[in-house]
Amino acid sequence: MKLILLGAPGAGKGTVAKLLTKMDGSVQISTGDILRAAVAAGTELGKKAEAAMKAGDLVSDDLIMGIMGERLKEDDCKNGYLLDGFPRTIPQAEALKVLLADMGETLDAVVNIDVPRDVILDRLTTRRTCTDCGEIYNVKSNPPKVEGVCDKCGGPVVQRDDETEEAISNRLDVYNEKTAPLAGFYEKEGMLLTVEATSSDDVINAIKEKLGK
Ligand code: AMP
Secondary structure: OEEEEEOOOOOOHHHHHHHHHHHHOOEEEEHHHHHHHHHHHOOHHHHHHHHHHHHOOOOOHHHHHHHHHHHOOOHHHOOOEEEEOOOOOHHHHHHHHHHHHHHOOOOOEEEEEEOOHHHHHHHHHHEEEEOOOOOEEEOOOEOOOEOOEOOOOOOEEEOOHHHOHHHHHHHHHHHHHHHOHHHHHHHHOOOEEEEEOOOHHHHHHHHHHHHOO
16 A cells, blocks of 8 residues: 555654555655664664754755655565655655655555644653664553664664654654645645544554455
8 A cells, every 4th residue: 555644753654654664565765764874874764864853943844855766766666665654744745745656656645643632742752662673662651672782783762852842842842844734735745634633443443444355
């Protein structure tokens, strides 16, 4: 399937994407993961993105479209893709529309995962991430078996730089200002499925029902 997963930071886009990839071999494409890997590797891209990411601001649309223009043409996208954290601005959505039209592709749906703000804040402050494989944990509900060590790959499980209270608050403001308007954009395109759910399973079921899977 080819989906955009919309939703505030902490809404569960990544978790839902990971579950969906297991269903039909589609691939999760997270611009946040791509950028974090570039920062960790110290590449030119990473250097350009690092300061904005740390502050919880968005990196430039040009940089993101450069990444996605390449990424969507890779072989593993043939079985479908779940766009997690992209697009995040109206200009990115417009540019994606042109890119997909050029590639002769259409999306199945845009899923807007709508989670109350207090749940989001709690999730983000308690979330921990493996810096090596990106696996996500939660100190309260899903801690790694050994504190600070990833169950899957043994990598370090840490709090992300942009998950300090200040950066989280900025990320949510940026989301409301720049990304939330995408729901209206895709509603006009007739592609929007809004799911009000805090459980990933409920989100998956709503998607399956919408796509008749
Ligand atoms: P995420 O893991 O999706 O929360 O992304 C982490 C950070 O990467 C964001 O706070 C932004 O600084 C940057 N980022 C990720 N995706 C995008 C995007 N589509 N447009 C602009 N900045 C992005």
